[in-house]
Amino acid sequence: MTKIFETPLYPYQRSADQDAETPVRHPVVVLGAGPVGLAAAIDLAQADIPVVVLDENDKVSWGSRAICFAKRPLEILDRLGCGDEMVDKGVVWNLGKVFFDERKVYDFNLLPEDGHKRPAFINLQQYYLEQYLVDRVRALQADGKAIELRGGNKVTAVKPDDTSVRLTVETPDGPYLMDADWLIACDGAGSPTRTMLGLDFQGRVFEDNFLIADVVMKADFPTERWFWFDPPFNKGQSALLHKQPDDVWRIDLQLGWDIDREAEKDPEKIAPKLKAMLGEEADYEFEWVSIYTFQCRRMEKFRHGRVVFAGDAAHQVSPFGARGANSGFQDTDNLIWKLKLVIDGTAPDTLLDSYDDERVYAADENILNSSRSTDFITPKSHASRVFRDAVLDLAEHHAFARPLVNSGRLSLPAIYDGSPLNGADATGLPARARPGAPASDAPIGGDWLIDRLGGGFQLVTIDAQAPDTLDVDGIPVTRLALSAKDDPSGALAERYLGSAPSAVYLMRPDQHVAARWHAFDADAVAAAVKTATAQA
Amino acid sequence: MTAPTHGTLTLEPNIKDPDGFYAELLAAHEGLSREDSEALNARLVLILANHVGDRDTIRAALEAALPER
Numbered sequence: 001m002t003k004i005f006e007t008p009l010y011p012y013q014r015s016a017d018q019d020a021e022t023p024v025r026h027p028v029v030v031l032g033a034g035p036v037g038l039a040a041a042i043d044l045a046q047a048d049i050p051v052v053v054l055d056e057n058d059k060v061s062w063g064s065r066a067i068c069f070a071k072r073p074l075e076i077l078d079r080l081g082c083g084d085e086m087v088d089k090g091v092v093w094n095l096g097k098v099f100f101d102e103r104k105v106y107d108f109n110l111l112p113e114d115g116h117k118r119p120a121f122i123n124l125q126q127y128y129l130e131q132y133l134v135d136r137v138r139a140l141q142a143d144g145k146a147i148e149l150r151g152g153n154k155v156t157a158v159k160p161d162d163t164s165v166r167l168t169v170e171t172p173d174g175p176y177l178m179d180a181d182w183l184i185a186c187d188g189a190g191s192p193t194r195t196m197l198g199l200d201f202q203g204r205v206f207e208d209n210f211l212i213a214d215v216v217m218k219a220d221f222p223t224e225r226w227f228w229f230d231p232p233f234n235k236g237q238s239a240l241l242h243k244q245p246d247d248v249w250r251i252d253l254q255l256g257w258d259i260d261r262e263a264e265k266d267p268e269k270i271a272p273k274l275k276a277m278l279g280e281e282a283d284y285e286f287e288w289v290s291i292y293t294f295q296c297r298r299m300e301k302f303r304h305g306r307v308v309f310a311g312d313a314a315h316q317v318s319p320f321g322a323r324g325a326n327s328g329f330q331d332t333d334n335l336i337w338k339l340k341l342v343i344d345g346t347a348p349d350t351l352l353d354s355y356d357d358e359r360v361y362a363a364d365e366n367i368l369n370s371s372r373s374t375d376f377i378t379p380k381s382h383a384s385r386v387f388r389d390a391v392l393d394l395a396e397h398h399a400f401a402r403p404l405v406n407s408g409r410l411s412l413p414a415i416y417d418g419s420p421l422n423g424a425d426a427t428g429l430p431a432r433a434r435p436g437a438p439a440s441d442a443p444i445g446g447d448w449l450i451d452r453l454g455g456g457f458q459l460v461t462i463d464a465q466a467p468d469t470l471d472v473d474g475i476p477v478t479r480l481a482l483s484a485k486d487d488p489s490g491a492l493a494e495r496y497l498g499s500a501p502s503a504v505y506l507m508r509p510d511q512h513v514a515a516r517w518h519a520f521d522a523d524a525v526a527a528a529v530k531t532a533t534a535q536a
Numbered sequence: 537m538t539a540p541t542h543g544t545l546t547l548e549p550n551i552k553d554p555d556g557f558y559a560e561l562l563a564a565h566e567g568l569s570r571e572d573s574e575a576l577n578a579r580l581v582l583i584l585a586n587h588v589g590d591r592d593t594i595r596a597a598l599e600a601a602l603p604e605r
Contacts (some may be wrong), residue, residue, distance in 0.1 A: 386578045401582060
């Protein structure tokens, strides 16, 4: 059977740019057709900004790679028009078990909060995610949107100046030049763009190796996340078992630092460990085996003039907590609406500096969380191992110790506290919906709040009056009129009103709260739109 | 130099029958290997820290326990 990751989805084709007398200029070029680059391009195309994506390959990624996608990125994928495909194919899970040595020390249920369209997490192979994003690109092209995906196009030089970025692109037909008003670099942890521009990438290297194996197995294993600390079959190390679609199981085995990487990949060497994890009778075949080590680091700044970095190119985290691809989607979610306003001339280009403010803050939060998980999973000192083992021993008998067990923390979106784009806050409204926070979903009259938000500035009124549309110096604001009565479950009121009788929220195009009040005031809303677009 | 703040941390005598408590603490470690003693101490620290709960108080206790510099 030919796997999707063996099929060229965007094979090289000669483009008109290669025959142009002078380099053709494009409003935006995206480097990298991975999840983050494709999301950026789709977002731009939906906003009617022509975009070209360049990638030296022509296929989705090999092997499952990123497999856990959290609620907030799924909401972003909904806004990009391809959330249903992901969730329909993905495996939804809520239950986890934690083992220490030979004992199960406890099990947990993520117990996601009710009243959200999307689950806390799905598991889905990265190649499916990329395939559905490419499908979405094709659908946008069929609708006449200017979005181009050029495979077999390798960028070999990046030369930015004050007004544009000159790219040298290598192809099977030889090199050509192109110009971009804006360049978005989503070219991964080893970002050639970052290297070509001589930019820093500082952080902490974790001296450890992990073996990932994707095995295809028909088994009656439950759809749960199983995590082992110091199991008999991988003494002194950790192990993880997690289900993906199509009877594919992800197995992670920690190997330690001083190992022979090639020898460890030998199926003969892996088999006894898998038998111990899955049972002697387990019947499986390998789909993908890889060994990885990791680092937690980020660029000092993500915006460098007309070149903006997103995803792993800008920041790298340990895999514990699924904060890589998930945070990459939040990068482009944050960036594209700002770039749109700047390109349209309705906001100054300093608005893009707030991408740095907000996403560097989020990257630091992700690095902090994933470093803490890594330090728990692989203790770096004698004392840290003693306390880790004490936590696990206590967790078996006492509830208090279970929150201390850290095998990866649920990826949650950053709340942009302190962002220069945040406007007025009103006392007495719920803290979770404060300026800078992402919208919390709620069921509203057979629909979902999250599906009614995004794409532009909106004034969400809950039992409050306001005009249906506003124009703040060329930036349109549309009203979404709601009532607490729209949601009999009370979630809308609990999440946006608290004990207040009414509220007015100014929402950004990325579904984050910009400002909020108890009632509408035209001058206050105009001021908040100015603040949220770096015009204050 | 600012004076260290101890929050609600009690550093005045607070245990009735101090000799009895001390004997009980040592008795718990009686016969344990150095490694098992260390593990017991770690569990005890975690249990007591959870009982206290208040982060400022726990932080003050950590500071009070650090070797003098």
